[in-house]
Amino acid sequence: xxxxxxxxxxxxxxxxxxxxxxxxxxxxxxxxxxxxxxxxxxxxxxxxxxxxxxxxxxxxxxxxxxxxxxxxxxxxxxxxxxxxxxxxxxxxxxxxxxxxxxxxxxxxxxxxxxxxxxxxxxxxxxxxxxxxxxxxxxxxxxxxxxxxxxxxxxxxxxxxxxxxxxxxxxxxxxxxxxxxxxxxxxxxxxxxxxxxxxxxxxxxxxxxxxxxxxxxxxxxxxxxxxxxxxxxxxxxxxxxxxxxxxxxxxxxxxxxxxxxxxxxxxxxxxxxxxxxxxxxxxxxxxxxxxxxxxxxxxxxxxxxxxxxxxxxxxxxxxxxxxxxxxxxxxxxxxxxxxxxxxxxxxxxxxxxxxxxxxxxxxxxxxxxxxxxxxxxxxxxxxxxxxxxxxxxxxxxxxxxxxxxxxxxxxxxxxxxxxxxxxxxxxxxxxxxxxxxxxxxxxxxxxxxxxxxxxxxxxxxxxxxxxxxxxxxxxxxxxxxxxxxxxxxxxxxxxxxxxxxxxxxxxxxxxxxxxxxxxxxxxxxxxxxxxxxxxxxxxxxxxxxxxxxxxxxxxxxxxxxxxxxxxxxxxxxxxxxxxxxxxxxxxxxxxxxxxxxxxxxxxxxxxxxxxxxxxxxxxxxxxxxxxxxxxxxxxxxxxxxxxxxxxxxxxxxxxxxxxxxxxx
Numbered sequence: 001x002x003x004x005x006x007x008x009x010x011x012x013x014x015x016x017x018x019x020x021x022x023x024x025x026x027x028x029x030x031x032x033x034x035x036x037x038x039x040x041x042x043x044x045x046x047x048x049x050x051x052x053x054x055x056x057x058x059x060x061x062x063x064x065x066x067x068x069x070x071x072x073x074x075x076x077x078x079x080x081x082x083x084x085x086x087x088x089x090x091x092x093x094x095x096x097x098x099x100x101x102x103x104x105x106x107x108x109x110x111x112x113x114x115x116x117x118x119x120x121x122x123x124x125x126x127x128x129x130x131x132x133x134x135x136x137x138x139x140x141x142x143x144x145x146x147x148x149x150x151x152x153x154x155x156x157x158x159x160x161x162x163x164x165x166x167x168x169x170x171x172x173x174x175x176x177x178x179x180x181x182x183x184x185x186x187x188x189x190x191x192x193x194x195x196x197x198x199x200x201x202x203x204x205x206x207x208x209x210x211x212x213x214x215x216x217x218x219x220x221x222x223x224x225x226x227x228x229x230x231x232x233x234x235x236x237x238x239x240x241x242x243x244x245x246x247x248x249x250x251x252x253x254x255x256x257x258x259x260x261x262x263x264x265x266x267x268x269x270x271x272x273x274x275x276x277x278x279x280x281x282x283x284x285x286x287x288x289x290x291x292x293x294x295x296x297x298x299x300x301x302x303x304x305x306x307x308x309x310x311x312x313x314x315x316x317x318x319x320x321x322x323x324x325x326x327x328x329x330x331x332x333x334x335x336x337x338x339x340x341x342x343x344x345x346x347x348x349x350x351x352x353x354x355x356x357x358x359x360x361x362x363x364x365x366x367x368x369x370x371x372x373x374x375x376x377x378x379x380x381x382x383x384x385x386x387x388x389x390x391x392x393x394x395x396x397x398x399x400x401x402x403x404x405x406x407x408x409x410x411x412x413x414x415x416x417x418x419x420x421x422x423x424x425x426x427x428x429x430x431x432x433x434x435x436x437x438x439x440x441x442x443x444x445x446x447x448x449x450x451x452x453x454x455x456x457x458x459x460x461x462x463x464x465x466x467x468x469x470x471x472x473x474x475x476x477x478x479x480x481x482x483x484x485x486x487x488x489x490x491x492x493x494x495x496x497x498x499x500x501x502x503x504x505x506x507x508x509x510x511x512x513x514x515x516x517x518x519x520x521x522x523x524x525x526x527x528x529x530x531x532x533x534x535x536x537x538x539x540x541x542x543x544x545x546x547x548x549x550x551x552x553x554x555x556x557x558x559x560x561x562x563x564x565x566x567x568x569x570x571x572x573x574x575x576x577x578x579x580x581x582x583x584x585x586x587x588x589x590x591x592x593x594x595x596x597x598x599x600x601x602x603x604x605x606x607x608x609x610x611x612x613x614x615x616x617x618x619x620x621x622x623x624x625x626x627x628x629x630x631x632x633x634x635x636x637x638x639x640x641x642x643x644x645x646x647x648x649x650x651x652x653x654x655x656x657x658x659x660x661x662x663x
Contacts, residue, residue, distance in 0.1 A: 080305070092330050162212050279395040281394065347645040350656050376399055392404050476501055484529070510545065520552075527542060588646065
């Protein structure tokens with residue numbers, strides 16, 4: 001792919017190979033099945049060698065430099081920033097800067113304004129002079145894009161903490177939200193769990209409006225330093241945007257008259273809510289952003305840095321740091337051991353590792369110990385449902401998720417464990433919990449039931465990423481696949497999920513991918529689930545998916561999809577440089593559809609075999625995971641290992657185990 005004038009790659013999406021393309025354009029098959037067997041053997045050895053002694057797998061979770069910048073800003077705000085941490089963070093941030101002076105949110109992506117502003121400020125904290133060539137290039141680009149005034153709300157909140165932006169020019173977020181009952185629009189449970197955990201502490205920050213002395217000015221980031229935030233006209237009052245802009249103006253006015261006693265009580269109630277949700281290791285929800293804002297909020301309410309809650313929270317932040325060989329320090333937004341472990345287990349068994357292999361049994365033991373057996377925020381909507389799910393992270397008992405639970409059940413079912421009764425009980429709890437989390441339309445979201453309110457996304461405050469958690473095709477597919485494996489393919493609840501999936505298919509035959517990029521991920525998730533649930537390979541939905549996958553296969557035999565498909569479906573759907581994980585997703589769908597002997601599968605398998613490295617791994621700089629479509633992208637470093645091994649294993653050994661419960 002060639003570079004564009006703005007430094008981003010991909011002026012044009014890679015050309016897909018036509019289904020009728022001749023063999024002369026395909027890569028060398030390298031022995032076909034023999035090459036696949038060899039690749040499976042090497043990939044198996046590599047993955048087994050990466051297991052932790054406790055039984056889990058975890059790859060690095062790479063996002064973008066806002067994590068690193070905000071970590072430094074937090075330390076500056078709390079007065080705990082030290083030279084060694086700053087130097088290591090700055091080394092990483094500098095290394096991610098692009099030739100045009102910007103920072104992107106994914107590999108090969110375009111420069112992004114808020115990310116570039118936050119990275120620039122972090123480097124200023126590290127001592128980089130504003131007239132240094134790399135800094136001057138960044139500030140010039142920032143001004144050309146509209147300066148700080150054009151950045152997202154969260155970036156301007158960070159700047160307001162140091163007086164670089166005015167609090168009164170930010171949307172209001174009153175702490176009295178904590179008192180809204182669940183039937184009132186915009187109560188905190190109308191927000192997705194990740195947004196909820198961030199918004200509650202930010203209501204305290206918004207109410208307090210703290211300002212720490214700025215260590216330097218940032219005039220160079222404004223188009224007009226004398227008037228950094230010119231007044232913009234309101235949208236029409238009859239529009240949703242106009243209505244919520246006027247609501248925000250009303251909240252600003254209300255701030256001046258709200259009784260102090262009520263505000264103080266609301267902030268204290270919010271603080272109790274935050275503390276109750278702190279995990280045993282000191283984190284919040286196993287993800288970095290809520291931890292950062294919770295620490296700021298509690299500190300503003302008088303919790304000193306030696307308070308047990310604060311001390312544990314600060315210690316948890318260090319566990320998000322990944323130290324690299326060159327001394328750079330990268331901050332993970334969260335960690336994915338449960339997800340990585342269940343996917344690795346599935347991959348290894350499908351690749352032919354014996355079901356009672358000691359490392360698989362150890363992985364099953366670890367997963368069994370991670371099952372969550374107490375209620376969390378999900379029980380607000382499902383108060384009578386017994387717990388039994390799994391979370392994504394090491395510590396996150398408040399927010400198990402439906403996707404992890406489905407995949408863990410699939411993984412446990414593949415392992416021959418020495419205590420089958422324990423496994424059966426755990427699987428039973430997980431299945432019951434997942435069934436209880438079905439939304440009223442028959443599908444499943446990631447963390448909550450029917451989290452579909454149209455109002456949170458309309459708030460002026462919510463200008464970045466998804467803030468609600470509606471059902472998605474990929475999560476629903478994983479649940480349906482799990483239920484089918486448990487002998488529940490004909491259960492009415494499973495059939496409702498199947499009908500919803502069939503109705504969600506795009507006209508071109510693909511499915512949208514919410515938590516992975518994008519239509520390749522959605523299609524790679526849905527097709528195996530539908531087939532497992534009894535939809536025949538000749539069904540029009542399956543044939544449509546096969547035809548779409550064949551139509552977007554790259555000339556080199558692989559599949560890839562750029563994150564731009566979330567913004568420009570017509571040009572980028574199913575298009576991008578070939579990657580190991582996305583090629584594997586396409587192959588998993590084609591194999592499930594009965595295409596084992598097709599030319600598309602042959603070419604895809606050959607591409608995986610040919611691109612495997614000597615140590616059995618694959619390289620994948622591209623981001624194929626999704627936090628928020630387009631806004632927040634993820635490179636799961638283990639995806640490039642587990643999914644190719646799964647696909648190649650199924651090609652060599654046939655579709656996954658046929659010992660579904662009840663079959």
